[in-house]
Amino acid sequence: MTGVLLVIGAALVGAVVVGPLLNHAVTWWIGWRSAVPPLLGRVPGRGELGRPRSRCPGCGDSLAPGGLPVRPGLALALRCPGCRARLPGWTAAVELVTAGLFAAAAAVIGPEPALVPVLVLFAGLVAMSAVDLAVMRIPTRFVYLTAAAVAAGLVVVSLVDGTPRRLWGGLLGAAVYGGMLLVLHLISPRMLGFGDVRLATLVGLAVGWYGWDPVHPRFAPVQAVLNAGLLAAVGGAVGGLVLLVVRGRDKPFPFGPAVAAAGAVVILAVW
Numbered sequence: 001m002t003g004v005l006l007v008i009g010a011a012l013v014g015a016v017v018v019g020p021l022l023n024h025a026v027t028w029w030i031g032w033r034s035a036v037p038p039l040l041g042r043v044p045g046r047g048e049l050g051r052p053r054s055r056c057p058g059c060g061d062s063l064a065p066g067g068l069p070v071r072p073g074l075a076l077a078l079r080c081p082g083c084r085a086r087l088p089g090w091t092a093a094v095e096l097v098t099a100g101l102f103a104a105a106a107a108v109i110g111p112e113p114a115l116v117p118v119l120v121l122f123a124g125l126v127a128m129s130a131v132d133l134a135v136m137r138i139p140t141r142f143v144y145l146t147a148a149a150v151a152a153g154l155v156v157v158s159l160v161d162g163t164p165r166r167l168w169g170g171l172l173g174a175a176v177y178g179g180m181l182l183v184l185h186l187i188s189p190r191m192l193g194f195g196d197v198r199l200a201t202l203v204g205l206a207v208g209w210y211g212w213d214p215v216h217p218r219f220a221p222v223q224a225v226l227n228a229g230l231l232a233a234v235g236g237a238v239g240g241l242v243l244l245v246v247r248g249r250d251k252p253f254p255f256g257p258a259v260a261a262a263g264a265v266v267i268l269a270v271w
Contacts, residue, residue: 014102019095117153138195173208203263
């Protein structure tokens, strides 16, 4: 019963709290850094940065209840409560994916301290993937903030559980995965951006830590990272073929979502 309640609670937190916050962060970053606010709706003005609020792109009314920076899009049925204008459909996707990942993590890991870092990681991966899909860029700030929070969480959990050696697995995973994509980036910078290298380093840190095994302290993290890399390559290849068929010609496509998805799958599989 406790496990069921944990899964339901995690899903609700992902859909109602974290997902909307990610939507706001994605909209804010794209609006300010890529100058495409019409794509995702209105972003906060310069005078509003102290208390950012997401607003309807049609009437400008606030979509925020009380103290939250944004109201869940699913609860609004993707329509503005004021003018009933349709809101961007990607907001619901972000909330649904976040809820699903949170529920899956809660179901696999359970009420353990290790659940907290993976929830933070999944939230960051969703935000970075959403931006990469929209404008083919992975925000450096998102990577660094997520990495700092995840690394701090992994250190605390390792000390609490009495397994500080697990941190070496995380560092090994980060070095291997980040190093592999760095080589590919140096070979072809146009095909693989440095943002993907940063993301792979972050994913490798988490995959190496969660995949660590006291019996095989070096082999297990590397194996987990290689599995994540292979899965990302397959996912990227399939996505590229689909886009090639849809577009009818070869064009660049974001690889970050494949790295993020593969990392999430491997973490849940190795725990």
